Amino acid sequence: MLAFIGGTGLTRMDNLRIVDKHAITTRFGEPSAPVVEGELDGQRVLFLARHGDPHVLLPHQVNYRANMVALKEAGATAIVAANAVGGITTLAPTGALVLPDQIIDYTWGRESTLFDDPADPLVHVDFSWPFDTALRDALKARLAASDLKWSDGGCYGATQGPRLETAAEIARMERDGCDIVGMTGMPEAVLARELGIPYAMLSLVVNPGAGKSTHEITMEEIEAVIHDGMANVCQLLAEFASDYRP
Structure with a gap:
């Protein structure tokens, strides 16, 4: 089933017809909120509010492992x-949507793997390309339309x-090759890979x-x-759900 994770400004999907809520406790604890199951344009999907519902969790407080x-x-x-x-760069003007294809992780102190139990085998996942190609291609097709x-x-x-961030930190990130900056992409992306x-x-x-204006x-x-942009995101995701076939 296709699932959406909503960040800042997307705590709920107003166009989602809710049919169930899954209160799941994992071995890593409680997720940010119940996993909502519903229908978008007739398609069954899942939705999770990353920061809780209402928005109460700061980026470093999110239990990413439990969520995933x-x-x-x-x-x-x-x-x-x-x-x-x-x-950060001209690829990412204010108000635009970006479909990134790479990540650099500057976070620290976050629980970033599912494989940290000494009783379990050690697993290393390939993370050369952190985002799924077929899923990105499907999103590109919807964005292009x-x-x-x-x-x-x-x-x-x-x-x-x-x-x-400070202006110096943004300048460093640009030198490193970053086009956008956020606080929740990791470890979420690598946990999905695991x-x-x-x-x-x-x-x-x-x-x-910082320093770019x-x-x-x-x-x-x-x-x-956020008010206008996330409304567009919500509509786009509904359209994506209606024609996405894995």
């Missing part, structure tokens, strides 16, 4: 994760948060990165972009 295991136990066979990001502003490819830099679930990310650029970043500006 709960989705798998609920029947997820593919995951599209939506998130709000800052733009829309009238939304979007970019194919780019590198997502995952930072610890919850503070925004579970064998195809995973792709759809990122809404809600502000320029002439004025201070304000939450009011970010929230205004």
